[in-house]
Amino acid sequence: xxxxxxxxxxxxxxxxxxxxxxxxxxxxxxxxxxxxxxxxxxxxxxxxxxxxxxxxxxxxxxxxxxxxxxxxxxxxxxxxxxxxxxxxxxxxxxxxxxxxxxxxxxxxxxxxxxxxxxxxxxxxxxxxxxxxxxxxxxxxxxxxxxxxxxxxxxxxxxxxxxxxxxxxxxxxxxxxxxxxxxxxxxxxxxxxxxxxxxxxxxxxxxxxxxxxxxxxxxxxxxxxxxxxxxxxxxxxxxxxxxxxxxxxxxxxxxxxxxxxxxxxxxxxxxxxxxxxxxxxxxxxxxxxxxxxxxxxxxxxxxxx
Numbered sequence: 480x481x482x483x484x485x486x487x488x489x490x491x492x493x494x495x496x497x498x499x500x501x502x503x504x505x506x507x508x509x510x511x512x513x514x515x516x517x518x519x520x521x522x523x524x525x526x527x528x529x530x531x532x533x534x535x536x537x538x539x540x541x542x543x544x545x546x547x548x549x550x551x552x553x554x555x556x557x558x559x560x561x562x563x564x565x566x567x568x569x570x571x572x573x574x575x576x577x578x579x580x581x582x583x584x585x586x587x588x589x590x591x592x593x594x595x596x597x598x599x600x601x602x603x604x605x606x607x608x609x610x611x612x613x614x615x616x617x618x619x620x621x622x623x624x625x626x627x628x629x630x631x632x633x634x635x636x637x638x639x640x641x642x643x644x645x646x647x648x649x650x651x652x653x654x655x656x657x658x659x660x661x662x663x664x665x666x667x668x669x670x671x672x673x674x675x676x677x678x679x680x681x682x683x684x685x686x687x688x689x690x691x692x693x694x695x696x697x698x699x700x701x702x703x704x705x706x707x708x709x710x711x712x713x714x715x716x717x718x719x720x721x722x723x724x725x726x727x728x729x730x731x732x733x734x735x736x737x738x739x740x741x742x743x744x745x746x747x748x749x750x751x752x753x754x755x756x757x758x759x760x761x762x763x764x765x766x767x768x769x770x771x772x773x774x775x776x777x778x779x780x781x782x783x
Contacts, residue, residue: 486697493540517578545604557611568622637720645681649690666776671731678716683707702742745770
């Protein structure tokens with residue numbers, strides 16, 4: 480099987496199913512409705528929530544992860560939490576949790592630093608990030624309950640544009656790369672966030688010589704991205720839209736080194752398969768596939 484066919488099949492294997500997409504959409508709608516009833520009076524504003532994270536940036540893959548929702552709180556309540564005589568961010572998360580429990584009384588929930596996690600049984604959950612709109616367009620204040628409480632900022636439009644602009648300039652390769660590396664992250668529990676993968680993928684694609692090519696080059700794209708990622712150990716990138724650095728750390732280095740070595744082998748086998756015939760071609764093709772499967776698990780070959 481050609482490199483193009485293998486990676487096209489791989490991308491199909493990790494696409495969310497229609498049922499999973501519908502489930503995510505339903506969870507978003509229902510959670511938003513519960514929060515609107517708890518914090519607003521009708522008629523509700525036209526926009527009270529934004530789908531963020533993997534679903535908002537179109538990089539979600541199977542198996543599905545939690546749906547990330549940014550819920551825009553009424554501006555009239557901002558002073559109450561900002562001037563709260565204690566940990567205002569913690570109070571905000573407690574209030575959000577209390578509102579949601581009225582609609583989901585038997586569902587497990589917990590506050591987790593900046594979000595309220597709603598854990599639906601036998602399905603992926605929802606992470607709610609309550610925010611207050613800033614006077615600066617696109618910017619929102621987010622709660623941080625740690626160290627007595629503080630307020631940070633986020634710019635979801637800038638984060639989405641960061642990916643979409645790169646994707647447009649790379650023949651769709653940025654999103655495909657992020658999706659594939661998120662599968663590697665899942666299979667090996669790589670301690671590297673999805674945001675970190677995106678923050679590395681965009682500058683990598685920008686300097687990659689084959690960024691506008693097709694799936695024919697995806698074996699090289701995976702190999703070269705892993706090599707690039709290893710140069711970013713203990714480095715950082717600015718989070719789009721805000722003046723905050725995201726540090727990558729080094730906890731994932733060993734897993735990346737292992738994946739890179741396997742990708743190198745796989746690329747060598749692919750090249751040998753392309754230049755041979757008969758039994759030798761089949762053997763090299765099989766060995767290449769085995770190496771890709773060692774990076775991406777059964778998702779690569781459809782053995783889900």
